[in-house]
Structures are given as C-alpha cells and as structure tokens.
Amino acid sequence: MSALLEAQAISMTVSGATLVDAVSLQIGAGEMVAIVGPNGAGKSTLLRMLSGDLRPSRGTLRLRQRDLNTYRPRELAQHRAMLSQHVNVSFPFTVEEIVSMGAGESPRTAARGLVRAALDEVGLAPFRSRQLPTLSGGEQQRAHFARVLVQLACGEALHGPGLLLLDEPTSSLDLRHQIDLVETARRRAKRGTAVIAILHDLNLAMRFADRILLLHRGRLAVDGDRAAAMRAETLRKTFEIDAAIEYTGDGVPFLLPQTMRPAGQAT
Amino acid sequence: MSALAERSARAKQRRAGMSPRPAATLTLLCLFAALAGTALIALTVGAAGIPLARLPAALGLWGDAVTSPLLARDQLVVWSIRIPRIAAAAMVGALLAVSGTIMQGLFRNPLADPALVGVSSGGAFAAAAAIVFTDSHLGESLRFLQHQLLPVAAFAGSLVTTIVLYGIASRGGRTSIAIFLLAGLAIAAIANAGIGLLVFVADDRQLRDITFWMLGSLSGATWSKLTALAPVLAAALIACVPIARGLDVLVLGEAEAFHSGVDVERLKQMSIVLVSAMTGVAVSVCGVVGFVGIVVPHLLRLVIGPAHRLLLPASALLGAILLVGADTVARTIVAPAEMPIGILTAAIGAPFFLAMLLRQRNLVSL
Numbered sequence: 001m002s003a004l005l006e007a008q009a010i011s012m013t014v015s016g017a018t019l020v021d022a023v024s025l026q027i028g029a030g031e032m033v034a035i036v037g038p039n040g041a042g043k044s045t046l047l048r049m050l051s052g053d054l055r056p057s058r059g060t061l062r063l064r065q066r067d068l069n070t071y072r073p074r075e076l077a078q079h080r081a082m083l084s085q086h087v088n089v090s091f092p093f094t095v096e097e098i099v100s101m102g103a104g105e106s107p108r109t110a111a112r113g114l115v116r117a118a119l120d121e122v123g124l125a126p127f128r129s130r131q132l133p134t135l136s137g138g139e140q141q142r143a144h145f146a147r148v149l150v151q152l153a154c155g156e157a158l159h160g161p162g163l164l165l166l167d168e169p170t171s172s173l174d175l176r177h178q179i180d181l182v183e184t185a186r187r188r189a190k191r192g193t194a195v196i197a198i199l200h201d202l203n204l205a206m207r208f209a210d211r212i213l214l215l216h217r218g219r220l221a222v223d224g225d226r227a228a229a230m231r232a233e234t235l236r237k238t239f240e241i242d243a244a245i246e247y248t249g250d251g252v253p254f255l256l257p258q259t260m261r262p263a264g265q266a267t
Numbered sequence: 268m269s270a271l272a273e274r275s276a277r278a279k280q281r282r283a284g285m286s287p288r289p290a291a292t293l294t295l296l297c298l299f300a301a302l303a304g305t306a307l308i309a310l311t312v313g314a315a316g317i318p319l320a321r322l323p324a325a326l327g328l329w330g331d332a333v334t335s336p337l338l339a340r341d342q343l344v345v346w347s348i349r350i351p352r353i354a355a356a357a358m359v360g361a362l363l364a365v366s367g368t369i370m371q372g373l374f375r376n377p378l379a380d381p382a383l384v385g386v387s388s389g390g391a392f393a394a395a396a397a398i399v400f401t402d403s404h405l406g407e408s409l410r411f412l413q414h415q416l417l418p419v420a421a422f423a424g425s426l427v428t429t430i431v432l433y434g435i436a437s438r439g440g441r442t443s444i445a446i447f448l449l450a451g452l453a454i455a456a457i458a459n460a461g462i463g464l465l466v467f468v469a470d471d472r473q474l475r476d477i478t479f480w481m482l483g484s485l486s487g488a489t490w491s492k493l494t495a496l497a498p499v500l501a502a503a504l505i506a507c508v509p510i511a512r513g514l515d516v517l518v519l520g521e522a523e524a525f526h527s528g529v530d531v532e533r534l535k536q537m538s539i540v541l542v543s544a545m546t547g548v549a550v551s552v553c554g555v556v557g558f559v560g561i562v563v564p565h566l567l568r569l570v571i572g573p574a575h576r577l578l579l580p581a582s583a584l585l586g587a588i589l590l591v592g593a594d595t596v597a598r599t600i601v602a603p604a605e606m607p608i609g610i611l612t613a614a615i616g617a618p619f620f621l622a623m624l625l626r627q628r629n630l631v632s633l
Contacts, residue, residue: 053522077528084523090375091518091573101516104528144519151527 002065004029004194005050005163010059011218012045019045021218022059029161032189033196034209036229038239041215043198044085044167050196051082051165063163077104078155080163083148085171087140089132095119095143096128102150114153118146121184123177137172145169145181152193161192168198182208203254206230214238226253291577294570298584302357305588309353309595314603315344355488356594357587358496359549360559364586365503366545367560368579372514373538374436374447377565378623381546382557384451386428388458390543390550391480393424395465398476418495422547428454429543433535437521483554483609485594492552499548503541504583510537511575518573556609558616559586565623 003026012020020042027033035043048054049061052068061068063079071079081102089098099118103111119125122142132140148164155162164185170178178201186208189195199205205212212229214222216238222229230253235243243255311317317325325341363381370379370386381387397420432454436447466477479487513534516524525531549556563585564578571577590608593615597608 048522051526053525073525073530074528077526080526082526084520084526087519087523088375089518090377092568093515093518093573097515097572097574098519101519101527105512144523147527 003027004064004161006062006065007050008060008062010046010049010056010061012042012049012054013057018218020049020056020215023215023218023220024059025213025220025223027163027194027196029192029194030189031194031211032186032209033194033211033213034205035196035198035213035215036200036202036205037215037221041238042218043215046215047082047165047167047196047198050163051080052076053082074104077151078158078162080165081148081152081155082165083145083167083169085167087144089140092131092133094129095124095132095135098132098143099128099146099150102147102152103154104151106154110157111150111154114150115146118149118153121149122146123180138174138177141169141172142177142181145184149184149188152188156193161194164188164193164195166195166197168200170199170201170204178204202230206253230255291571294577294581295584298581298588302584302588302591305591305595306353306357309356309591310345310349312595312599313344313349314598315340317341317344351490351493352485352488352594352598353591354493355496355552356485356591358493358500359485359553359556360586360588360590361583362496362500362503362545362549362586363556363559363590364563364582365507365579366542366549367586368564368575368582369507369510369514369538369545370542370560371564372517372575373433373535373542375518375520376447377568378448378561378620380558380561380620381425381542382555382559383455383561383620384432384448385453385455385458386425386432386451386542386546387550387555387557388455388462389428390421390425390547391555392458392461392465393420393427394551395462395477395480396420396424399465399469399473402470402473418548418551421551422544424458425547425550426540426543428458429539433539479607480550480554481609482607483556483612484597484605484607485553486598486605488552496548496552499544500583503545504580506537506541507575507579510534510541511579514538514575515573554607554609556590556612558612558620559589561623562616562619563589565619 005027007023007025009022009024010020011018011022023046035047037043045054049056052061052063052071055069063071063076068076096115096119099115100111102118103114116125119128122145124139124142124146127135127139127143132143135143152162152164166185169181169185173181182197182204185195185197197209199209206226206229210225212222212224212226213220214229214234221238222234230245232243232245235241235255242258244258245253245255247253307319307322311319311322321338321341322345323329324338325345327342327346367380370381371377373379394417397416401416432447432450435450462477462481466474469477513524513529516527516529517531517534519527521531524534563582567578567581567585571581590612593611594608597606597611600606
C-alpha cells in the first residue's frame with residue numbers, strides 16, 4: 001500500500017539556522033506516530049511543514065501522491081486536520097459554535113450530528129452553550145480537539161481515511177483526559193486515519209504510539225518502534241538524561257529519570 | 268451579568284426547540300424598525316422644527332407648496348437638507364460600524380477601531396493633502412477634479428495606514444494587542460503631525476476645510492455625495508457575505524484558520540481593502556468620526572453573539588441608528604449652531620472604550 005504522506009529530505013532554514021534538516025519519512029493509513037524530542041529539536045516546525053502551514057526550504061512533500069503545495073487551503077482541510085498548541089479565542093463564541101467551525105461548508109444537518117458526537121467524545125456535551133473563553137485551559141483544549149475531530153470526519157466522509165496532526169494535544173490536560181484524548185486518536189487510527197502527534201511525555205508516547213520519530217537538532221535520530229527509541233544510550237545522547245528503562249507486564253517500555261547530566265558539560 | 272442573561276436566553280430558546288434563525292431575523296427587523304424611528308425623529312427636529320403632523324405634507328405627499336409659503340419652506344428643508352443629511356449619517360454610520368467589525372475580526376481584537384488606530388487619520392491626512400495640493404499652483408490643473416479626488420485620496424491614505432499597521436502588529440500569524448494599539452497610536456500621531464504641517468501652510472479657506480476633516484461633521488451632506496456613498500456601501504455589504512465565515516474561523520488564529528480550510532491571505536487582503544475603502548469613503552464625506560466602529564459591534568456581540576453572518580448586517584443597522592441619532596443631537600444641542608459630530612461620538616465612545624479596556628484587563632493579559 002502506498003503512503004498517505006511522504007516527505008523526501010525536507011529541511012527548514014530560517015535566517016541561517018537549520019530547524020529541520022533533511023527529514024525523510026512515509027506515513028501510511030492507520031499508523032499512530034509520536035514525534036518526541038528535546039526542546040528546540042524542530043518537532044513543531046516539522047509538524048507545521050507536514051500540515052502544509054510552512055513550506056519546506058528544501059525537499060518535497062506529497063499527500064496522496066500529490067505535491068502538498070498544490071492543494072488549496074479548503075481542499076487540504078478535507079484531507080488533513082491539525083490541532084495547534086495554543087489557540088486563543090478572544091470573542092465570546094460558544095463551545096458549540098467553535099466545534100461547528102470544524103465542519104466548514106458542510107451541510108448544516110450533517111454537521112450537527114458530527115458536532116454532537118464530537119462533544120460527547122471529549123466529554124463537553126454539558127458545556128455546549130458555554131462561552132469558550134469562560135472555560136478552563138484544559139476544557140478549551142478539549143473543545144478545539146472536538147473541532148478538529150469534526151473537521152476530520154467531514155473530510156473522511158468525502159475522501160476516506162485522512163491525516164490527523166496534533167501538536168502537544170495533552171499539554172494542559174489532566175491525566176485522565178490525556179489518556180482519553182490519546183485513546184480517541186487511537187480509535188481513529190484503527191479506522192484508518194493516520195495520526196501524528198507531538199508528545200512531550202515519553203511514557204505516554206510509548207504507551208500509545210506504534211512508531212516513534214525521535215528528533216534531535218533538526219535531524220531524525222530514530223524512526224522505529226518503541227524498543228528502538230527507548231534505549232538508555234539514545235536517551236542520553238538526545239535528551240541528555242540518564243534514565244532507567246523498565247517494562248510493563250505487557251512489554252511496553254517506560255522510563256524513570258535517574259540523574260541529571262554532570263555539571264560542566266554544555267549542551 | 269449580560270453574559271449570563273445571554274446564556275439563559277439561549278438556553279430558553281433551545282428548550283423551546285427554536286433554531287437561532289428566527290432570532291436573527293427578529294434582530295434585523297427590530298434594528299430596521301429602530302432605524303426608521305430614529306430617522307423619523309431626525310426629520311422632525313432641527314433649527315427649523317417640522318412637527319410630525321406637517322411631515323407628510325413636507326415630504327410632498329399632499330398639500331400645495333405654491334399656495335403655502337410655510338409648506339414650501341418645509342419641503343425645502345426636508346428635501347434639500349434633512350433627507351440627504353440623514354441618509355448620509357445612516358450610510359456613514361453603517362460604513363464605520365461594519366469596517367470596525369471587520370477590523371476587529373481581522374485583528375481578533377474587540378478594541379480595534381479605524382479612528383482609534385489611525386486609519387481614519389491616515390485618510391484625513393491624505394484628504395487634507397489633496398485639498399492643499401489642488402489649491403496650490405502645482406495642482407492647479409487638477410482643481411476641477413477636487414470633488415472626485417478627495418474620496419480617492421482618503422481611501423489611499425486609509426489603505427496605506429491599514430497595511431502598515433497590519434505589517435507592524437502581526438508577526439508569524441499572531442497579533443499582539445499591545446503592539447497593535449501602540450503602533451496605531453504612533454501612526455495616528457504621524458498622520459496628525461502631517462495634518463498639523465498642512466494646517467501650518469494652509470490659507471484661511473483651506474484651514475476651515477482641514478479643521479472639518481479633523482473634527483468630523485455631516486453638515487456638508489448633499490445628494491451628490493450620497494451618490495458616491497451608496498454604491499460603496501452596497502458593494503461593501505455584498506463583499507461581506509463571502510468573508511463572514513472566514514472572519515469567524517480567523518478568531519482561532521491565522522494558522523488554525525488555514526488548517527480549517529480558510530484561504531487566510533485572500534481573507535486578509537479582502538478585509539484590508541474593505542476596511543480602507545469603507546473608512547476612506549466615510550472620512551471623505553464627514554471627516555474623522557471615531558468610536559462608532561468600537562461601540563456598535565461590542566454591544567451587538569453581547570446580544571446576538573460574535574458570529575459575523577449576523578453581526579455584520581446588524582452592525583450596519585446599529586451604526587446607522589447611532590450616527591443618525593448622534594447627528595441629530597449634534598445639530599440641535601447648540602442650535603442654530605452645530606457641534607462637530609466627531610466630538611460627540613468621542614465623548615460617548617472614549618469612556619466606553621476605557622470601560623471595555625478595564626473589563627479586558629481582568630480577563631486576559633494584553
């Protein structure tokens with residue numbers, strides 16, 4: 001089966017600094033991919049390039065065998081949905097109005113059902129008439145996630161399984177809602193959606209992703225399964241931590257940070 | 268609180284199983300009725316009072332002007348002075364309110380207003396420059412075009428100011444409210460310095476014209492100016508239809524709007540041209556009238572919510588009501604003299620703006 005999204009040696013250079021350096025990857029339908037890496041590794045830049053938001057300085061990106069840059073915004077929105085990290089809403093839109101924005105120009109009646117389902121899925125149904133700015137940070141993040149789910153569903157109804165991109169979707173969520181969110185994303189992956197999420201919590205990433213992309217200084221240090229990413233040596237090189245790696249009963253690795261890097265060794 | 272009231276009203280509506288559409292129609296109908304009422308009052312009051320009973324005759328619906336000098340005077344006042352003036356006030360109010368609404372949507376900031384951030388000043392500066400230039404020896408050949416040149420100059424001035432402001436205030440798809448307001452302040456200061464320079468070199472007649480731009484007045488409204496206003500207003504209102512949804516989604520930020528399928532660059536270009544054209548034409552007719560664009564959309568959002576499909580037409584109507592009312596007050600409060608309407612709208616609008624700023628301070632950090 002051919003890849004849904006294909007990147008060939010994409011780089012991003014901004015005023016002399018290379019943020020992402022010749023990254024090549026292929027993402028197939030139904031894959032659940034986590035992007036991990038230390039601060040400043042280029043995770044968000046990579047994701048924004050994959051979403052079509054940033055145009056790579058070099059290299060090519062193809063979505064469904066077609067150059068990503070040839071998609072018009074409305075068309076692109078039917079093939080991929082993306083949740084950004086910080087979304088601030090300054091006007092008193094209600095939760096329902098915000099979530100409905102995901103439906104674009106879809107027919108109202110069809111959209112209404114999708115909006116209701118998405119609100120139920122993120123547990124915000126009782127808040128649908130509340131004004132978004134009055135909600136807590138985590139609740140707002142869930143509302144935006146619901147909006148992105150609606151967009152994904154509308155696009156998938158037209159073109160089949162699409163691409164779901166999440167930039168630190170769990171950053172302001174409590175533990176339970178972190179798990180809920182990742183489980184929801186996993187359910188989408190089971191139905192064929194390709195999910196790519198930036199996750200800061202390595203243990204969460206190990207638990208839920210089948211494939212880990214570990215970025216280090218703009219380069220793809222690891223592209224493989226959990227075992228490939230979770231090596232003490234790799235973690236020392238990239239995150240500059242010493243960690244003990246243990247395994248859960250079902251063989252999923254998790255890490256316990258041990259000590260900081262000895263002082264005096266600059267990054 | 269108003270937000271609570273709004274929420275409970277919406278909840279009631281939902282319990283009753285009503286869709287929001289009748290409410291939208293009802294809002295627009297109420298605003299139409301209020302505009303008609305305000306216009307009617309504006310027709311009857313003024314330096315020459317025309318009681319409601321005499322109004323139908325004055326409008327020429329019945330009676331014979333030849334036999335009654337009073338009726339002849341009434342008809343003259345109504346047709347040559349009041350109707351063009353009321354129509355101009357309504358159209359300018361609609362233009363200013365809609366351009367304020369679009370600007371707030373574009374900057375994702377309820378504190379944006381074309382007059383407050385120098386867009387009107389930019390237009391007024393260009394218009395004042397056009398007055399002085401066409402009066403000088405250099406511009407002598409263009410003098411016969413002065414009438415047509417003013418709106419074009421005001422539009423160009425507004426356009427340049429809006430583009431500069433946008434360039435300064437938004438970086439990487441995010442707009443800083445503090446930088447936006449400060450940049451607007453600086454741009455307004457530059458434009459006002461330019462106007463000051465023009466005042467310095469202007470002769471007495473030009474000085475009077477320029478002062479008029481700075482304070483704002485509708486006393487120069489004529490039928491011929493209306494023919495310039497009406498097509499711009501109509502075109503602008505039609506152009507609002509395709510950008511309404513985009514402006515809604517833009518509240519999420521430029522990146523998210525793009526991810527949601529909005530052609531952000533096109534939306535920004537259209538909004539900037541619309542805001543500049545509407546502000547420029549309004550300024551060319553009545554000078555700088557501030558705060559209409561800030562008061563109107565804010566009040567409406569409290570009642571009908573922030574969705575632009577309804578907010579834009581409702582803003583046009585409430586802006587018209589507000590300016591017709593304000594102009595009526597301006598021309599009666601010190602009758603037979605007239606107060607510049609810009610002073611009046613600033614006196615009402617500025618405290619309103621400060622109150623909003625204080626409320627915002629509690630909600631979000633600038």
